[in-house]
Amino acid sequence: MQLFYAPDLTTPRYTLGEEESKHCIRVLRLRRGDTLHLTDGRGTLYRCEIAEEDARRCTVRVVERFPDYERMPYRLTMAVAPTKNIERFEWFLEKATEVGVSEIVPLLCERSERRALKIERAERVVVSAMKQSLKAFCPALRPLTPLDDLLAEPFDGRRLIAHCDAPRMEKRHLFDTLRPHENLLVLIGPEGDFSPAEIDAALRAGFEEITLGRQRLRTETAAVVATVMAATRNHTPDQTA
Numbered sequence: 001m002q003l004f005y006a007p008d009l010t011t012p013r014y015t016l017g018e019e020e021s022k023h024c025i026r027v028l029r030l031r032r033g034d035t036l037h038l039t040d041g042r043g044t045l046y047r048c049e050i051a052e053e054d055a056r057r058c059t060v061r062v063v064e065r066f067p068d069y070e071r072m073p074y075r076l077t078m079a080v081a082p083t084k085n086i087e088r089f090e091w092f093l094e095k096a097t098e099v100g101v102s103e104i105v106p107l108l109c110e111r112s113e114r115r116a117l118k119i120e121r122a123e124r125v126v127v128s129a130m131k132q133s134l135k136a137f138c139p140a141l142r143p144l145t146p147l148d149d150l151l152a153e154p155f156d157g158r159r160l161i162a163h164c165d166a167p168r169m170e171k172r173h174l175f176d177t178l179r180p181h182e183n184l185l186v187l188i189g190p191e192g193d194f195s196p197a198e199i200d201a202a203l204r205a206g207f208e209e210i211t212l213g214r215q216r217l218r219t220e221t222a223a224v225v226a227t228v229m230a231a232t233r234n235h236t237p238d239q240t241a
Contacts (some may be wrong), residue, residue: 002028005138006038006046011062013051014038019073021058024050036060041130041138045069068191069136070099074234075157075183079105079150080223081190082124084113092220096139097129103140109147111192117144117178137233147187147198151205157183161207163194163221171209174226186230188223 002022016024023222024030032053038046038060048060078101082089092102104126106117123141130138162174178184187194187202195201203209212225 001134002030002036003134004036004038005015005041005127005131005240007041007138009038009040009046010027010074011065013059013061014048016058016060017088018056022055024058024150025053025055035063038062039069039130039136039138040058041060041127041136042188043068043137066136068080070135070232071101074181074230075102076100076227076230077103077105077134077185078223078227079107079145079156079185080188081112082114082217083111083219084115086117088218088220090122091115092223093125093141094129095224097111097126097135098133099224099227100135100231101139101227102137103142105142105150106144107150107187107189108123108144109190110195110198112190113192114190115144119143147194150187151201151207155185157185159185159202159205159207160210161187161194161199161202162210162212162226163189163199164216165193165196165199167207167209168199168203169209171211174210174212175233177208178212178230180234184230186226188219190228191219 004016006014026222030036030050032049032050037047038048044065045062046062051061052059078096080092108115126139126141212222217225
């Protein structure tokens with residue numbers, strides 16, 4: 001299946017942008033009558049046929065639509081401090097999108113070594129990963145957000161913070177605390193971890209302390225591990241039922 005991204009898709013006919021048209025006609029060598037698939041990034045998959053094979057303005061005709069295509073049975077928001085080496089953070093964006101994530105919030109923390117983020121470049125990484133993994137839902141990617149601002153926001157679900165500092169109360173392993181089909185927000189700090197003051201502020205805001213294991217992980221590795229654990233838990237039969 002060839003998947004193209006069309007956030008402004010209209011039916012029954014739609015014209016791809018120049019970049020997507022070129023990829024469709026010159027790279028994939030698709031022709032009039034050939035089938036391809038489009039997604040609006042909001043969960044609907046469209047099966048289309050090429051109506052006009054123009055390498056600059058390829059027009060397709062929508063044949064069939066599939067709403068809520070492979071919707072995840074849970075919602076996961078990953079709030080992660082971008083790494084100093086931007087390629088590592090982009091690796092997280094790519095892998096989290098492939099595995100499954102609802103929203104990504106780049107965090108600005110006290111110990112952040114990266115204090116700026118090119119959001120358009122990050123969005124391209126997310127969209128590319130969405131298309132490569134054949135998903136119809138494109139994760140929401142927010143601008144760089146100060147941790148204090150995120151802590152003050154309401155959130156309808158459980159909120160967790162992973163850190164390497166000594167626990168204030170009880171620090172449970174993430175996988176052990178996960179429950180299927182829940183709305184989850186997970187905080188992952190920068191290379192120097194969250195500061196003690198930030199951890200205390202998160203706990204006062206109602207966050208639960210978690211650990212990802214005894215080993216110390218890089219920021220981007222910890223974020224991917226948390227994403228995979230959430231996906232695994234939601235595809236594992238509930239043993240308590």
